[in-house]
Amino acid sequence: MRITFLGHVGMFVETRHGSVLCDPWFTPAYFGSWFPFPRNDRLDVAPFEHPDFLYLSHLHLDHFDPDWLAAHVDTNARVLLPEFTVPFLERELRALGFREFVRTRHGERCDLDGLEVTILAFNAPADGPLGDSAIVIGDGETRMLNQNDARPGSAAELVALGPFDAQFVQFSGAIWYPVAYDFPPDEMAKLARDKRANQLDRARQYVEWVAAPHVFPCAGPPAFLDGDLFALNDLDDADTNIFPDQLVFLGELADHGITSGHLVVPGSIIELHGGECTVSHPDEIAITEPFRDKRAYLDRYRADWADWLAAERAGWSSGRHDLVAELREWFEPLLARAPITSTGVGGIVVLQTADEAVAIDFVAGEVRAWAGEPVVYRVDVDRRLVEACIERHLEDWVNSLFLSARFRAHREGAFNEFVMTFFKSLSVERIDHVEACYAMVRGDADEFFVRDGWRIERYCPHRQADLLEFGEVEGSTLTCALHHWQFDLETGACRTSDGKRLRCSRIDP
Numbered sequence: 001m002r003i004t005f006l007g008h009v010g011m012f013v014e015t016r017h018g019s020v021l022c023d024p025w026f027t028p029a030y031f032g033s034w035f036p037f038p039r040n041d042r043l044d045v046a047p048f049e050h051p052d053f054l055y056l057s058h059l060h061l062d063h064f065d066p067d068w069l070a071a072h073v074d075t076n077a078r079v080l081l082p083e084f085t086v087p088f089l090e091r092e093l094r095a096l097g098f099r100e101f102v103r104t105r106h107g108e109r110c111d112l113d114g115l116e117v118t119i120l121a122f123n124a125p126a127d128g129p130l131g132d133s134a135i136v137i138g139d140g141e142t143r144m145l146n147q148n149d150a151r152p153g154s155a156a157e158l159v160a161l162g163p164f165d166a167q168f169v170q171f172s173g174a175i176w177y178p179v180a181y182d183f184p185p186d187e188m189a190k191l192a193r194d195k196r197a198n199q200l201d202r203a204r205q206y207v208e209w210v211a212a213p214h215v216f217p218c219a220g221p222p223a224f225l226d227g228d229l230f231a232l233n234d235l236d237d238a239d240t241n242i243f244p245d246q247l248v249f250l251g252e253l254a255d256h257g258i259t260s261g262h263l264v265v266p267g268s269i270i271e272l273h274g275g276e277c278t279v280s281h282p283d284e285i286a287i288t289e290p291f292r293d294k295r296a297y298l299d300r301y302r303a304d305w306a307d308w309l310a311a312e313r314a315g316w317s318s319g320r321h322d323l324v325a326e327l328r329e330w331f332e333p334l335l336a337r338a339p340i341t342s343t344g345v346g347g348i349v350v351l352q353t354a355d356e357a358v359a360i361d362f363v364a365g366e367v368r369a370w371a372g373e374p375v376v377y378r379v380d381v382d383r384r385l386v387e388a389c390i391e392r393h394l395e396d397w398v399n400s401l402f403l404s405a406r407f408r409a410h411r412e413g414a415f416n417e418f419v420m421t422f423f424k425s426l427s428v429e430r431i432d433h434v435e436a437c438y439a440m441v442r443g444d445a446d447e448f449f450v451r452d453g454w455r456i457e458r459y460c461p462h463r464q465a466d467l468l469e470f471g472e473v474e475g476s477t478l479t480c481a482l483h484h485w486q487f488d489l490e491t492g493a494c495r496t497s498d499g500k501r502l503r504c505s506r507i508d509p
């Protein structure tokens with residue numbers, strides 16, 4: 001098996017039974033906020049344009065790059081489709097001209113004339129843009145796990161698909177929390193420090209579970225080249241920066257005695273044969289330059305993309321919209337269909353622009369001008385970005401506005417997942433799906449386990465991680481190691497997010 005790394009988590013996998021192009025990403029994403037790091041804009045992509053198969057893990061725009069796919073990928077490629085419960089990925093790919101789809105089943109191996117493919121599909125409302133996935137590719141001799149940025153909630157399920165010769169895993173931040181919030185500086189530093197440590201720990205834990213002899217950090221960090229965002233880059237390996245680079249993670253692995261990690265950059269080639277692995281790089285500069293003086297590297301990268309960025313910003317909006325009226329017409333019918341989501345939000349979310357503030361009232365089910373009432377969330381944002389979301393009728397503002405980090409957020413209290421779920425479900429089809437998911441989870445089977453004197457429900461109320469594996473009990477606190485949410489075992493209340501509750505009780509001695 002030969003794997004050419006294309007940057008971020010893009011890769012071209014060649015086997016004796018066919019080739020698979022995975023998540024090629026070249027076009028800056030999220031209103032020009034994210035760029036691949038290290039840069040891949042000089043890569044000769046011609047050798048990757050005619051794959052036998054195409055795999056796109058999910059629709060986030062640093063994985064699904066429609067412009068690049070349309071310009072470069074032969075639509076005769078057969079698409080390896082995760083078993084998503086919504087058809088959005090297939091629909092997007094059909095619109096690009098792809099016609100042949102291999103419909104996989106979650107966790108079931110498919111044999112494609114010798115090429116073995118297994119896709120894990122994650123379908124909770126919080127998973128990616130309503131769906132995320134990971135893929136296992138084998139050729140009878142070698143098997144690799146491209147875990148991507150998916151967070152499987154069961155180590156046992158992952159391990160059962162092995163053994164693996166190689167694992168690709170995300171380790172760096174891919175979110176706007178906490179950097180886009182208006183937390184006071186001390187709190188911000190603490191939250192960011194915790195976030196960085198938690199995501200590195202989680203990735204290391206996956207590496208330990210999977211126990212592949214070769215590990216490749218991927219799927220981040222992005223580079224932020226726009227002047228408004230440049231400070232988000234981890235230029236100095238600060239322990240309060242949530243976007244550590246590949247060398248930081250490899251150092252973290254080494255600190256824990258794990259020596260299986262390899263650095264790859266766009267153009268690196270990994271050869272896996274008979275248990276042996278060799279990694280070669282395009283040249284010495286490609287492997288050292290991005291990390292030696294990152295500021296200088298990013299400055300050059302930014303200068304090269306300055307014209308593109310200026311055009312991107314100029315294209316955000318082409319006219320002035322009546323925000324209240326247009327969002328009322330769009331959102332109120334959705335609020336009416338979303339009783340569980342609305343109850344979960346339980347208040348007002350405000351979109352505040354320089355000259356107008358829109359209140360989305362999840363209790364009253366209405367959209368109106370904000371009159372200064374208390375809010376659950378307030379998002380201060382450039383009006384042109386909201387207008388762009390309206391003009392393009394973007395049904396997933398998480399996969400556009402929020403991942404751009406081009407806003408300032410204020411929240412009262414803990415994280416509220418329902419707010420973000422609503423903003424990724426801005427169509428009847430999407431919100432109906434999300435409501436059905438929540439209704440199903442509510443009626444879930446009762447499975448409990450006992451640990452340290454507590455009877456605890458087995459699956460985490462956040463994203464159903466198996467708490468037998470991910471639950472850590474200390475005193476009367478349970479921490480789910482998947483996203484580090486904490487629950488008070490005395491009351492079941494979630495300390496990390498409003499509206500979530502763990503069913504648990506103390507066992508009488």
Ligand code: FES
Nearest residue numbers: 460462463480483
């Ligand atoms: S699944 Fe996310 S914290 Fe448990």
